[in-house]
Amino acid sequence: MDRRVRIEEKLRESFAASYVLVVDESHHHVGHSGVRDGGGHFRAVVVSERFEGKLLVERQRLVYAVLAEEMGNDIHALSMQTLTPAQWAEQRPQ
Amino acid sequence: MSLDDPTRQRLQSIIDSGTVVLFMKGNRQMPQCGFSAQVVRILDSLIPDYTTVDVLADSEVRHGIKAYSSWPTIPQLYLRGEFVGGCDIVTEMYQSGELRNALTSPA
Numbered sequence: 001m002d003r004r005v006r007i008e009e010k011l012r013e014s015f016a017a018s019y020v021l022v023v024d025e026s027h028h029h030v031g032h033s034g035v036r037d038g039g040g041h042f043r044a045v046v047v048s049e050r051f052e053g054k055l056l057v058e059r060q061r062l063v064y065a066v067l068a069e070e071m072g073n074d075i076h077a078l079s080m081q082t083l084t085p086a087q088w089a090e091q092r093p094q
Numbered sequence: 095m096s097l098d099d100p101t102r103q104r105l106q107s108i109i110d111s112g113t114v115v116l117f118m119k120g121n122r123q124m125p126q127c128g129f130s131a132q133v134v135r136i137l138d139s140l141i142p143d144y145t146t147v148d149v150l151a152d153s154e155v156r157h158g159i160k161a162y163s164s165w166p167t168i169p170q171l172y173l174r175g176e177f178v179g180g181c182d183i184v185t186e187m188y189q190s191g192e193l194r195n196a197l198t199s200p201a
Contacts, residue, residue, distance in 0.1 A: 056183045064166050071166040077129065078167070079182055 003074045007042065007067065014066040015048035018085055039076025046080065047088040056082065097161040101154055105162045108155070109172045112145035114197065117159050118169040122146050129181040130169045136188045137171075140197050173197065 008022040026040040044063070051059045059082035064071060067078070083091065097105075109115055116133060120126030125134050137144055149156035149168050160166050163177045171178040173196060178184065187193035 056186060057177070057179050060179070060183065061164060068166075079129075081182070 003040065003070075004042070007044070007070060007075070010066060010070075011044065011046050011063070015046055015050050015062075017046050017048040019045065019047035019088060021045045038074075039072065040074060041077045042075055042079070044078060044080045045083070047083045047085055049085060051082050051084045097158055101158045102162065105155065105158050108147055109175055113174055114141065114144035115172045116144060116146045116169060117149055117155070117172075118146055119148070119150050121148050126150060127168070129167075132181055133169045133171060133184050136184055136193070137197075140188075140194055 004022050004024045008020050011017060011022070012020045021044065023043045024040055025043055028041065046063060050062070054062075060080060063078075063080055063082060067075060071078070114137065116130075116137065118125060118127070118130035118133065120130060122134055122138075125131035134146075147155060149159065156168070159168070159170060163170055165177065165180065167180050169181055169184075171180075171184050178187070178196075184193065187196070
């Protein structure tokens with residue numbers, strides 16, 4: 001399975017997420033040291049009720065914890081948006 | 095990843111060495127990574143002085159800081175000894191105005 005899809009499924013399962021999107025942006029970083037080591041640059045959007053009442057730092061720590069195995073291997077860099085369903089509804093284009 | 099006491103103390107003293115301390119790749123003049131560069135741009139727009147630590151120049155710091163903060167990526171911003179976050183969080187706090195308040199409010 002494609003590592004992007006694997007990361008997406010892991011996040012969806014771990015957070016019982018109502019929406020997950022992982023984009024592989026590695027092609028923007030060709031020649032970058034992390035890419036040479038085989039790690040990809042990813043961007044993730046995770047929408048979950050589990051983020052309710054949590055600070056951004058706490059939310060992102062939860063994501064990093066779920067992806068601990070991948071960090072430093074498959075993932076060199078991960079930029080993320082961690083939203084509650086209410087925040088997601090607000091931010092979504094009408 | 096565990097952290098031995100001398101390394102922890104060393105990191106603690108670096109973090110305590112300034113009000114605003116940024117662990118990054120490269121330095122303020124020449125960031126070596128897009129995420130570090132973005133945080134530098136944001137800080138430059140808000141405050142005249144801050145401390146940067148180039149993790150590429152010191153592998154003990156590079157690996158140690160990730161264990162210290164339980165945060166697996168660089169850059170990492172600290173304000174008055176407290177971990178603030180990485181690039182996404184700094185960017186979001188900048189856009190909401192929260193970062194300006196935090197950086198410019200008296201200790």
